[in-house]
Amino acid sequence: MAIEAFAPAKINLTLHVTGQRDDGYHLLDSLVVFAGIGDTIRVVPSDALTLEIDGPEAGGLSAEPDNLVLRAARLLAPGRGAAITLTKRLPVASGIGGGSADAAATLGAMSKLWDLPMPGAKQVLTLGADVPVCLSTSPARMRGIGERLDPVPPLPEMDIVLVNPRVAVSTPAVFRALEIKENPPMEPDLPCWRDLPAFISWLGGQRNDLAAPATAQQPVIGDVLDALRDAGALFASMSGSGATCFGLFPPDGHSAKSVAKAVLFLEHPEWWCTHGRVL
Numbered sequence: 001m002a003i004e005a006f007a008p009a010k011i012n013l014t015l016h017v018t019g020q021r022d023d024g025y026h027l028l029d030s031l032v033v034f035a036g037i038g039d040t041i042r043v044v045p046s047d048a049l050t051l052e053i054d055g056p057e058a059g060g061l062s063a064e065p066d067n068l069v070l071r072a073a074r075l076l077a078p079g080r081g082a083a084i085t086l087t088k089r090l091p092v093a094s095g096i097g098g099g100s101a102d103a104a105a106t107l108g109a110m111s112k113l114w115d116l117p118m119p120g121a122k123q124v125l126t127l128g129a130d131v132p133v134c135l136s137t138s139p140a141r142m143r144g145i146g147e148r149l150d151p152v153p154p155l156p157e158m159d160i161v162l163v164n165p166r167v168a169v170s171t172p173a174v175f176r177a178l179e180i181k182e183n184p185p186m187e188p189d190l191p192c193w194r195d196l197p198a199f200i201s202w203l204g205g206q207r208n209d210l211a212a213p214a215t216a217q218q219p220v221i222g223d224v225l226d227a228l229r230d231a232g233a234l235f236a237s238m239s240g241s242g243a244t245c246f247g248l249f250p251p252d253g254h255s256a257k258s259v260a261k262a263v264l265f266l267e268h269p270e271w272w273c274t275h276g277r278v279l
């Protein structure tokens, strides 16, 4: 029996850094969504725990024991064997939570395979601050360091273009470079957006507080945002600690596709660029 699980890209549509804990971790207030773009995990029973990585982004990663897929498998079922295949499509260390999504998908697949309960919230968080939100793959308001999750009002349908300029950004380095650690959160109750224009207009008043320090380290992030805006994105920003940026488009099935395939692909073939639907 093989179990397959999709590990979708996580996108921080907003990312407000609201404080810092004594242990150095930052407090966040973030509207997180997922896209129909991601990695795949395939698990089959086996005597030993093994990992094979294939897919277009496999080169960015090795199947070392500290791979988040193997760490998740060991956390859920210590000592049990499984042959896991990770098909890597999301660029590594790019702000769209690839490793966290893989860990969450592995936990889900392994718990089905072995009929085991999922680990508790505290244990899940030890795999990464983004793993709890990646377990649900539905839009959420994420607070604390990533452990406090609340549902959000229904979001309008939208398409998304993701662009990574192929520069690595270190999450700890970007957090460290953030000068002001206490910034305002989002409003206590998120509004009920009546349609896509209302949602876009609301997003225009939000922030990603990590965008400035990330762009200072990798100025090409500014070029990516300009390219998305010039191409007609309704809204463009950076996800997580970067360097991946996203542009939002009407859910008409062709706007995002033509921007991703024609404009950006032709203008910047050196960038990673893809499109999909916001889930």
Ligand SMILES: C[C@](O)(CO)[C@H](O)COP(=O)(O)OP(=O)(O)OC[C@H]1O[C@@H](n2ccc(N)nc2=O)[C@H](O)[C@@H]1O
Binding pocket: 012, 015, 024, 025, 026, 027, 028, 030, 095, 097, 100, 127, 128, 129, 130, 131, 144, 145, 146, 171, 172, 175, 240, 241
């Ligand atoms: C920036 C975000 O992508 C927003 O969703 C996440 O908070 C990062 O989540 P992640 O990559 O799963 O993060 P982890 O692997 O847990 O942490 C990597 C490093 O980022 C910093 N870190 C992470 C999350 C957080 N709330 N505060 C932090 O300061 C810490 O230096 C930590 O050592």
Ligand SMILES: Nc1ncnc2c1ncn2[C@@H]1O[C@H](COP(=O)(O)OP(=O)(O)OP(=O)(O)O)[C@@H](O)[C@H]1O
Binding pocket: 061, 066, 067, 068, 069, 091, 092, 093, 094, 095, 096, 097, 098, 099, 100, 102, 103, 130, 171, 240, 241, 242
């Ligand atoms: N399965 C995995 N996929 C991606 N990265 C992994 C994986 N396992 C371990 N890692 C390591 O985790 C680190 C973060 O990778 P990841 O792709 O999750 O970053 P990210 O997209 O910036 O995440 P976030 O948005 O949560 O900050 C990298 O240094 C990478 O080597």
